[in-house]
Amino acid sequence: MDTVTTFAVIGALGIGSQWLAWRFQLPAIVLMLVAGVVAGPVTGLLNPEDSFGELLKPIIAVAVAVILFEGGLTLNFKGLRDAGPSVLRLVIIGAPLGWVLSALAIRYGAGLSWESAIVFGGIMIVTGPTVITPLLRQARMQARPAQILKWEAIVNDPIGALAAVLAYEVVAALYTAHSVGDAFWHLAQGIVVAGVLGYLGGWFIARTFNRGKVPEYMKVPVLFGSVLAIYAASDNMLHESGLLAVTVMGVVLANAHLPSLEEIRRFKEHATVILVSGVFILLAASLTVEQLGSINLRMVLFVAIVVLVVRPVTVLTSLIGTKLPWRERAMIAWIGPRGVVLVAVSGLFGTQLTALGIEDGQNLTPLAFALVAGTVVLHGFSMAPLARRLGLTSNAVPGLMIVGGSRWAVNLATALNKADIPTMIVDRNWFRLRSARDAGLKVYHGEILSETAEHTLDLTPYGMVLAATDNNDYNALVGTDLGPEFGRGQVFQVGRSDEAEGRRALPATLGGRAFGDGIPYEEFMRREADGWAFRITKLTEEFGLDDYLAVNEGAHILGRIKESGLLLYDGKLPETIPAGTRILTFMRKQEARNAE
Numbered sequence: 001m002d003t004v005t006t007f008a009v010i011g012a013l014g015i016g017s018q019w020l021a022w023r024f025q026l027p028a029i030v031l032m033l034v035a036g037v038v039a040g041p042v043t044g045l046l047n048p049e050d051s052f053g054e055l056l057k058p059i060i061a062v063a064v065a066v067i068l069f070e071g072g073l074t075l076n077f078k079g080l081r082d083a084g085p086s087v088l089r090l091v092i093i094g095a096p097l098g099w100v101l102s103a104l105a106i107r108y109g110a111g112l113s114w115e116s117a118i119v120f121g122g123i124m125i126v127t128g129p130t131v132i133t134p135l136l137r138q139a140r141m142q143a144r145p146a147q148i149l150k151w152e153a154i155v156n157d158p159i160g161a162l163a164a165v166l167a168y169e170v171v172a173a174l175y176t177a178h179s180v181g182d183a184f185w186h187l188a189q190g191i192v193v194a195g196v197l198g199y200l201g202g203w204f205i206a207r208t209f210n211r212g213k214v215p216e217y218m219k220v221p222v223l224f225g226s227v228l229a230i231y232a233a234s235d236n237m238l239h240e241s242g243l244l245a246v247t248v249m250g251v252v253l254a255n256a257h258l259p260s261l262e263e264i265r266r267f268k269e270h271a272t273v274i275l276v277s278g279v280f281i282l283l284a285a286s287l288t289v290e291q292l293g294s295i296n297l298r299m300v301l302f303v304a305i306v307v308l309v310v311r312p313v314t315v316l317t318s319l320i321g322t323k324l325p326w327r328e329r330a331m332i333a334w335i336g337p338r339g340v341v342l343v344a345v346s347g348l349f350g351t352q353l354t355a356l357g358i359e360d361g362q363n364l365t366p367l368a369f370a371l372v373a374g375t376v377v378l379h380g381f382s383m384a385p386l387a388r389r390l391g392l393t394s395n396a397v398p399g400l401m402i403v404g405g406s407r408w409a410v411n412l413a414t415a416l417n418k419a420d421i422p423t424m425i426v427d428r429n430w431f432r433l434r435s436a437r438d439a440g441l442k443v444y445h446g447e448i449l450s451e452t453a454e455h456t457l458d459l460t461p462y463g464m465v466l467a468a469t470d471n472n473d474y475n476a477l478v479g480t481d482l483g484p485e486f487g488r489g490q491v492f493q494v495g496r497s498d499e500a501e502g503r504r505a506l507p508a509t510l511g512g513r514a515f516g517d518g519i520p521y522e523e524f525m526r527r528e529a530d531g532w533a534f535r536i537t538k539l540t541e542e543f544g545l546d547d548y549l550a551v552n553e554g555a556h557i558l559g560r561i562k563e564s565g566l567l568l569y570d571g572k573l574p575e576t577i578p579a580g581t582r583i584l585t586f587m588r589k590q591e592a593r594n595a596e
Helices: 003-024 028-042 048-073 077-082 085-092 094-110 114-123 129-139 143-176 180-210 216-237 242-254 261-286 289-293 297-318 326-334 340-355 359-389 407-418 431-438 451-456 472-486 498-504 521-529 545-551 589-595
Strands: 399-403 423-427 442-445 462-467 491-493 532-538 556-562 565-568 582-588
Touching (some): 003 028, 003 261, 028 359, 048 216, 048 242, 048 261, 048 340, 085 094, 085 143, 085 297, 094 114, 094 143, 094 359, 114 143, 114 340, 129 143, 129 359, 143 180, 143 242, 143 326, 143 340, 180 242, 261 340, 297 359, 326 359, 340 359, 399 407, 399 565, 407 423, 407 431, 407 521, 407 532, 423 431, 431 442, 462 472, 462 565, 472 491, 521 532
Parallel strands (some): 399 423, 399 462
Antiparallel strands (some): 532 582, 556 565, 556 582
16 A cells, blocks of 8 residues: 555544444544554554554654643643632642552553553543543533543643653663763753753744734644654754753743643644544554563553542542542542543553664553553543442533623523523623522523633533624634634624624634524514513414414524433424424524413
8 A cells, every 4th residue: 555545544444443443432532542443453454664664653753742742732831720729639640650550550460661651651641632632521520520530631741741751761861871970961861852842842932923924824724834844853953852842842832921822722722633534544553463462461450540549549649638429529539531642652651662772662652552552442431320329420411601691692592591591691791691590590690701711711511602692703703712612512692693794704614503594683583572572482283383384474483402412403493303302592582482
């Protein structure tokens, strides 16, 4: 298979696995593992070493550098301070303790050398934010334990990568130096060179962006090129220091208060998904039959020790003295799935350790795959049942968050509340929330797109968003920003007044789905003033959808309520709605009385 075809197959397998995981609500990492192993050692369809030759290691190294830079971008010190005492303890106490216990588990459980154990133990601090988030959504866990698990994964992501890089630098210094003194001098050089270059790179980018020296459309390309340049420069000055440099660069930028940081983060998230998928497929396909056969009882023992001993001891020790109930501590102590970052970084360091003469370095990749597969399967299937057993699940159906405190939005939220659908009104203006407060609705006063809302607002009870302000551009911004959080199909906005805006109208690709029949905000306000109201009606065998539409010709069906929650329509009604379903409509009050 030629190189271009190999790239195409890797892309199709990686992105295809991600899509199938989203479509069928399965862990993407398991599907990518199966796809890579089947395409590689099982069928021989992919053989990365034959296809890429000497380029294989640089390709993986550059991809891991971008992944580590992305991890550094998530380490905001202010966010760490605001994350809460439990998360701080899991970072300050849990990360070092987990590193030590993981290294011991690798040394005595898996039987690897101390050098491999120290490096692999560092990256094992990471609990996999891309894995935990979908598991939390499926389990519908209560807010506090879910937030602690989420923030632990986010904050420890760059810390674990940094620990692995530093551990490797120590091992490399000891193996390449002629004496212990030379080893420490080499290590100090590596840390200084990487730290200085990473800091200068981040400082220069932040200063250039803040002064407007780079146009908006070039910021992401300039940043991407700068990451590669810093990585290459640091690596050329001192071998294997590039990964530490780009991680430091990411941390500097994360705390530089860049106004365009959110757009940069969104791009790097997309790039990381592509790179992580590619690296994962490459590493899985690079496994040999002998390496697969090396997954023996010692590796199973290692996974068992990590799950049953290392994780519980680390969490329970870190949370001593906190006010968390024992049920929440037990849940957090059990959940610790590892993700693709563990495999990507361990695959690179395994190759480099082998090059240093540490033969068992080649076992890091199969060991990482065993740990990822074991923890994802165990925690993926046990999280929801255990949460229910401990009474930590949310019994409420997923609700609707409405951005904008207009009268008709309050009336919509009131109708949904009566139907036991959780709703919340969000607005930046305290006075516009007065009607919602008077109606007894849950409100949030603040900017929904701010970091404060991201850190303090619990979105767990809400499965949908409706942007319903009088500003089309802001509605589109809300839909675009919250789309990755809720899913594009779950973000709606009121119709746009594009006819009035003409060429100034925003592209249809931005924002959320049209709410209802695409009625604009002004039309909702006018109809509400003319006596229109929101009503919820239950269909029966005797009075189905056709009967309802025949009686209420002017009614707009906006959605339906099932046992699983609210389902909004974007103007395209289904051909049939089963009996027993409640439908949400917008109609004149006289017609509403007739419907009742």
